[in-house]
Amino acid sequence: MRGLAVTSLSLSHFRSHRAARMEFDRRPVAFVGANGAGKTNLLEAISLLSPGRGLRRAAADEIARRPEALGWKVTATARGLHSDHEVETWAEGGASRQVRIDGKAATQVMLGRLLRIVWLVPAMDRLWTEAAEGRRRFLDRVTMSFFPDHAEAVLDYEKAMRERNRLLKEQVVDAHWHAALEKRMAEAARLIRAHREGAVARLAAAQAEAETAFPRAALSIASEDPEDLAAAWAEGRRRDMAAGRTLAGPHRADLTAIYDAKGIAAAQCSTGEQKALLISVVLANARALAEDLGAAPILLLDEVAAHLDEGRRAALFDEICALGAQAFMTGTGPELFAALGHRAQRIEVAEAAGLSETREIRP
The missing domain is CATH 1.20.1050.90 (RecF/RecN/SMC, N-terminal domain)
Structure with a gap:
């Protein structure tokens, strides 16, 4: 089964990421890096390709990178239910969030008809x-x-x-x-x-x-x-x-x-x-x-692997792959995703001087 997917993602002044661009090949993606490197920020950006305030439930003006506070923007190419689409969502300083799909102004509800995104974050453990x-x-x-x-x-x-x-x-x-x-x-x-x-x-x-x-x-x-x-x-x-x-x-x-x-x-x-x-x-x-x-659907799984034993981690990865789902996952080290083998992309996220940077880890 072919799943919905994000095939490219660009960020501008989004939390710890001043600028970032990534390409994805529809496989599950593991973002790895130290705590505070900016991994969850990437999941949050993807979550804003759906209606609502994203996985952190943040107001639009809370997302912009500090101290610039110029506003923020997320741009993505996504495989929807029927075709590929260019999706943009952004908020300028102090303004409400806006959405554009294929170059035309759109509502957040229209995002829900285009993509289905499901997430699990540590705050939900309670x-x-x-x-x-x-x-x-x-x-x-x-x-x-x-x-x-x-x-x-x-x-x-x-x-x-x-x-x-x-x-x-x-x-x-x-x-x-x-x-x-x-x-x-x-x-x-x-x-x-x-x-x-x-x-x-x-x-x-x-x-x-x-x-x-x-x-x-x-x-x-x-x-x-x-x-x-x-x-x-x-x-x-x-x-x-x-x-x-x-x-x-x-x-x-x-x-x-x-x-x-x-x-x-x-x-x-x-x-x-x-x-x-x-x-x-x-x-x-x-x-x-x-x-x-x-x-x-697209899955966003923040720090999910760290709380499972090795057997359950492998079972989770097997289920994701059997579904054909593009899952974006975060973890502090690549060893947490060893059971995925060649079935996943791995992207390292690092932080230096308050800026997050990303780099794909090649086999």
Whole structure:
């Protein structure tokens, strides 16, 4: 199976990289180098070829290289679902992020229709034990990979909810204003629910159908929301007004996971088991997308090899290669990727005087 791929990447004033250009041959790519060399910055740049704020969730003005603060730019040639495309995304000093595809202005949502990018970063290791907000964000990111329009539904819902919350805080009691906003929220919430449930179902099927070295995570969406949210919001206005915010809706849902073979909640598993469950979900996401699209998504795996034993590392690499996925991985040394052999490109990332530099390691 031929996967989606980034075939060239250029950076300008992007975090520690003043300027960089790399060519990729569609194989998995291992970025190796010392901590702080700028490896994760490269993954972040690739993550911005998809909708949203990237794998660090950074605001546009946080990304520009300091002290220049001139703005930043990422340019890539990418193999999409049907053809190759030139993608540019950038932000000038103090301005919001912009996107251009094949020389034409585009929206971030259009990036999601062009490429599908799935990532796993060390901050996600706490997914099963942190607050529900992090799991919702993870769920929505997975959901968006299956349903690119999910991003618009979430934005519509959040915008209407912010307006409703403002009315609540200001003690505005005009029923017509509230009803109009609650109708918009309910329409978006219906799509959010359907998309999330569809994504969880796809993950379940992808895990059940695969033989893998990583344990199956039984996932479900925990929510106390009634079916008719518009009616619930209308009835609960006084309560919400007292709280100053909306107390029911998809913004309060949670993603739960059970280590299926042991029947134990993910939050109660060991650190290693939690990591293995997370990898299992990410791989299931990739397998399901590959089946749906006929092309494997791009994977961004930050420091993933360092937290696995040798056997699991080899199993992970084998799964990535079997999918035909272009995976961008980071690690402190090439020995972490020895099991990949000739199946991967290796690029050294080094830092000197505050500047990151890249160099392909030839066999």
